[in-house]
Amino acid sequence: MYNTSTLNEILSRTVDQFKLIYGDDLKSVILYGSYARGDYDCESDIDVVALVNRNRDELNLSYADIINFCSNIDIEYGIMLSASVLPYMEYMKYKNDLPYYANIALEGVVLNA
Template sequence: MESKIPENIQNLLKELKDGLVSMYGDRLKDLYLYGSYARGDYRQGSDLDVMILLADFKNYWDELERSTELASDLSLKYDVTLSRLIIKEIQWKESDMPVLRNIRTDGVLA
């Protein structure tokens, strides 16, 4: 991770990734930080945007729910709002959605 990311956020991302590895195993392909913390222009109260890249899944909302407790616990522990985007590997490779273009440009692999 790049040094412009505050140490507490680096710690949160490590805990998040460890929790996601326990939760998803080999289905977890990567975790990206994007948005203001990735660009280095965050401010007090900025949310922490992460993209969770999974091999595949059937229902977005089920996957979001699966990671909600972990995300909530870390949000409270580190006093930051954690916003998650969950993407299938095929979408990451093939989609031209604006948010994915931004993550490809500004995102930081966590």
């Protein structure tokens, strides 16, 4: 469990990393899960998703960069950052139908626009 200052630092670095990787194709970064709901505890991870204006094949090319960044956050702060990336158009199409997407839409907190 982390104080607001540390959480904000991690989230800011995460948004910056997604911007670095995806540039203008980055549509938004959303915090969801227990930290978004405010019911986190010492066992909670930080769940974020980036919505990117690219297809899945293109997004898969940057998967290693995301994993490395998350690992570095874990080492530096001692907390697991669970980051995922979704095609923006796919998310928009299914956000009312698929449970995972609907959960992001329902409880998510947009970190950037």
